[in-house]
Structures are given as structure tokens and as C-alpha cells.
Amino acid sequence: MRIGPIGLRSPVVLAPMAGVTNVAFRTLCRELELARAGTVSGLYVCEMVTARALVERHPSTMHMVTFAPDESPRSVQLYSVDPENTFAAAKLIVDEGLADHIDMNFGCPVPKVTRRGGGAALPFKRRLFGQIVAAAVRATEGTDIPVTVKFRIGIDDEHHTHLDAGRIAAEEGAAAVALHARTASQRYSGQADWEQIAALKQHVTSVPVLGNGDIFEADDAVDMMSATGCDGVVIGRGCLGRPWLFAELSAAFTGTTPATPPTLGEVAQIVVRHGELLAAHFGEDKGMRDIRKHIAWYLHGFPAGAELRRALALVKTLDELRALLDQLDASVPFPAAATGPRGRQGSAAAVALPENWLADPDDCTVPAGAEVMHSGG
Incomplete structure (x- = not known):
């Protein structure tokens, strides 16, 4: 799979997860893939950082964008609600050589984020969404740093935004899009709707479409790609407590025999x-x-x-x-009981939104106070 100029030997991406995908976890995943599959083949994304905090050089944010000396490609995910901050953060990444790939987060369903118009709430404001993606792409023009975009199906079953979001992101220059096949109201509960990944793949044909949701075993990834036609998979909760999953995924996509699960x-x-x-x-x-x-x-x-x-x-x-x-x-x-879902699940709930948020999808007013540090999606 290719993401802009970046070629990957397997179509597998580690999803950014707050407090999880720091340099220690990414190094461990890469070490285990190399030891158990003989290669490092996918894309391992740093935990999400807020654009504004990066521009302001917040010490903890700068520490979060630490990469191992041999880590390549270096991938960072930005959270932003403001085109100006997005441009400044992406330009800083370019000018200081902080990363080789920028992913944009529009999938966070956490109430304190969505009630201010951030995360999974923002793609409903399609003009603002497009401006943010365009700002990141503009900051990386003339470089080999691709910008990708991750989002959810929408706010809830009455407000799907993924088809518009995928189209707009591609039109604004994103090198790939990724869909977590849940709505914000689902959070991490229930079942991911892989049919929506298939719909997005049919709708967006100019850039790779990646699928995310309910991949806990290597076979799940193969099944998702077969069922949806997506170009790659994004692995989140499935690797919690199982950092060797990427070695199993590598084997699944190369047709080799996977290593025996660890004792x-x-x-x-x-x-x-x-x-x-x-x-x-x-x-x-x-x-x-x-x-x-x-x-x-x-x-x-x-x-x-x-x-x-x-x-x-x-x-x-x-x-x-x-x-x-x-x-x-x-x-x-390794017992059968150790397989299956891990990590947060919770239950579905109404999405907290700013007052009158759903009144005008073309309003491009930057949400006030939405640049808080949180991750997920």
C-alpha cells in the first residue's frame, strides 16, 4: 500500500491511542514484528497531539512526539479545529523535520471534545472541515510528507458525514482517508458497520481508503478487506496487550505461517x-x-x-x-480466552454538541475552546 510517497510492505496502520502509542509501545510492536515475522512492514502512528499545543511547544506535547532513532516512517496525528493552528503545526513539523507523515483526527467521540465542536462532531461542518484539511496539505506542499484524515461514520444514525468527509478530504489533497466504522454516539460499543467502509470505498476512488473497527485477530483484517474492498486496515484496541498482533498481520498478508502465539x-x-x-x-x-x-x-x-x-x-x-x-x-x-475485544467499550449515548451545532453544516466558524488534549476515535 502507498500513502503518497510512502510505500508500506503491508496494508496495516497502528491507530493513534492516547496514553498507549508512545515511542515505547511503537518500538515494542516493531521489535516483535521483526522478531516474529522477519520484517517491519506497516505504519506505526504516534499518539495524538493538539495542533495548538504543538505550536506553543508545550513540554509534554513535545515529549509525545519522540521517535526511536531507527523509526521510519515517523508518523504523528494532529487534532485541530482551527485552520490557522493546523497550518502552523503542520509547518512546524515540516520545518523542523519532526515527522514523515501527518494524520488528522476527526474521530474522537468524547463528550468534552464533541460538546465544543471538536473530534467526531467537526466533519458535520463540511466547509470548516475542508479548510482544516486544506491547511495541513498547504503546509506540506513541496515536501514528501503526506496528509491523511481519519473520521467516523458521523454523529449518529441521523447524521452521517463520512461520504462527504471522504470526498472533501480527497479533493483538498489528502493522500488517504480512514474510517472508524462507528458513529460518535456508539463510542466504542456495539459492532462496527463494515458496510459503511465499503460505501466509502465506492465513493472515494482517487486515494486509498482504510478501514477501522473490530479487528482483533489477523483473520479479521483479511475479512474486512475482502468484505469492503478497502485498501488497508487501522488497528486500535485489537493490539492492546497483544503487540505481537502486527507480526501475525504481516504473516496473514504475505501468506506465510505466523509464529505460534506466545506462552x-x-x-x-x-x-x-x-x-x-x-x-x-x-x-x-x-x-x-x-x-x-x-x-x-x-x-x-x-x-x-x-x-x-x-x-x-x-x-x-x-x-x-x-x-x-x-x-x-x-x-x-496462549488460551482461547485471551482472544477477542479488549480495552474500552462502554455504551452508546447521545452526542454532546454545541448549541445549534446542527443548524448550518456550511458554517465555518471555528469552535470556541475546542482545542483540548484528548484522543480516541
Whole structure:
């Protein structure tokens, strides 16, 4: 698959996830793909950053756009509601060589974002949406940095925006579009509607169309591409606690035999490596606080015992992490119970929107106070 000038050996993209897809997690995924499949073939996207915060050089934002020395292509996702901030942020990325690819987030369904007109609410304002995409593309003109756009089906079942969003993004110069096949009102609940990915693929023919939603196994990705005709897949919650999924996806798309799923002992080794990478990025204290949420995903479906799980949920040092994981039965094979959904799901709900937001889709007034740091989609 090609995204502008970037050629990928497999049509697989790691979705940006707040607090997850930092340099430590991306490095781990790439290491495991190389070790288990013999290659690094997909696109691994940094967690989302807010355009305004990047322009203002907020210290935590600048730390978020850290890449490994051998990471290529370097990919960053921007959240913005303002064409001017979008242009400035994209221009900064270009001028300072911060990344090789820019993705734009219009998929966040979180109420504190949508009630201010950001995230998944914004594509309803089609003129403003187009102006934001155009601003990012304009800032990268004359470079090899492609701009891509990710969005949802729409606000709810009465307000679908994905076909317009895909068309507008392509017309404004986006190199690819990606659809999370849920509405904002679904959040992460229910089932992704892959038929809408197929509809978008039929509607947008000038650039690659990627599908996202309910890919938890390599077979799911193959099935999505077969059912929808999409050009690639975006992997979000499916890789939580399973960073080796990208090796399995690589095997699925190259027709090779995938490596045997890891035993509990091998999973423990992966957790330790993840902890080491987090400690290197954040420092040991914050790194160990960050690994705690991942441990629950890693041990999903495995026999570990309530007492050990509680201790791991409070782990404070790398030495303690190693000692606790040594208590696991390393010989336990990967269980069927460890497959399937992980991460947030929640339930559907009405989408919080600014007052009169749905009155005029052609209004291009920049939403006030919408540039908050949050991710998802």
C-alpha cells in the first residue's frame, strides 16, 4: 500500500491511542514484528497531539512526539479545529523535520471534545472541515510528507458525514482517508458497520481508503478487506496487550505461517521489555505507573490469580515487575480466552454538541475552546 510517497510492505496502520502509542509501545510492536515475522512492514502512528499545543511547544506535547532513532516512517496525528493552528503545526513539523507523515483526527467521540465542536462532531461542518484539511496539505506542499484524515461514520444514525468527509478530504489533497466504522454516539460499543467502509470505498476512488473497527485477530483484517474492498486496515484496541498482533498481520498478508502465539512466560518477557522501554521514555516511576494498565490487557484470559494481579496493579519498580512476573507459570500456552475485544467499550449515548451545532453544516466558524488534549476515535 502507498500513502503518497510512502510505500508500506503491508496494508496495516497502528491507530493513534492516547496514553498507549508512545515511542515505547511503537518500538515494542516493531521489535516483535521483526522478531516474529522477519520484517517491519506497516505504519506505526504516534499518539495524538493538539495542533495548538504543538505550536506553543508545550513540554509534554513535545515529549509525545519522540521517535526511536531507527523509526521510519515517523508518523504523528494532529487534532485541530482551527485552520490557522493546523497550518502552523503542520509547518512546524515540516520545518523542523519532526515527522514523515501527518494524520488528522476527526474521530474522537468524547463528550468534552464533541460538546465544543471538536473530534467526531467537526466533519458535520463540511466547509470548516475542508479548510482544516486544506491547511495541513498547504503546509506540506513541496515536501514528501503526506496528509491523511481519519473520521467516523458521523454523529449518529441521523447524521452521517463520512461520504462527504471522504470526498472533501480527497479533493483538498489528502493522500488517504480512514474510517472508524462507528458513529460518535456508539463510542466504542456495539459492532462496527463494515458496510459503511465499503460505501466509502465506492465513493472515494482517487486515494486509498482504510478501514477501522473490530479487528482483533489477523483473520479479521483479511475479512474486512475482502468484505469492503478497502485498501488497508487501522488497528486500535485489537493490539492492546497483544503487540505481537502486527507480526501475525504481516504473516496473514504475505501468506506465510505466523509464529505460534506466545506462552505466558513469553508474554511476561514482553511485559518486562515494555516496562523497560516505558522507563527509558518516562523515567522508572512514571513508566511503572503507565505499565499497570497494560498488564491487565496482557494477562487477559490467562490464569494469574487475584492476589498477583493486585500486586501487579501497584507495581513501582522494574525489579518488582520482574519478580512478580516470575511467579507466573511460564509454561501456560496462549488460551482461547485471551482472544477477542479488549480495552474500552462502554455504551452508546447521545452526542454532546454545541448549541445549534446542527443548524448550518456550511458554517465555518471555528469552535470556541475546542482545542483540548484528548484522543480516541
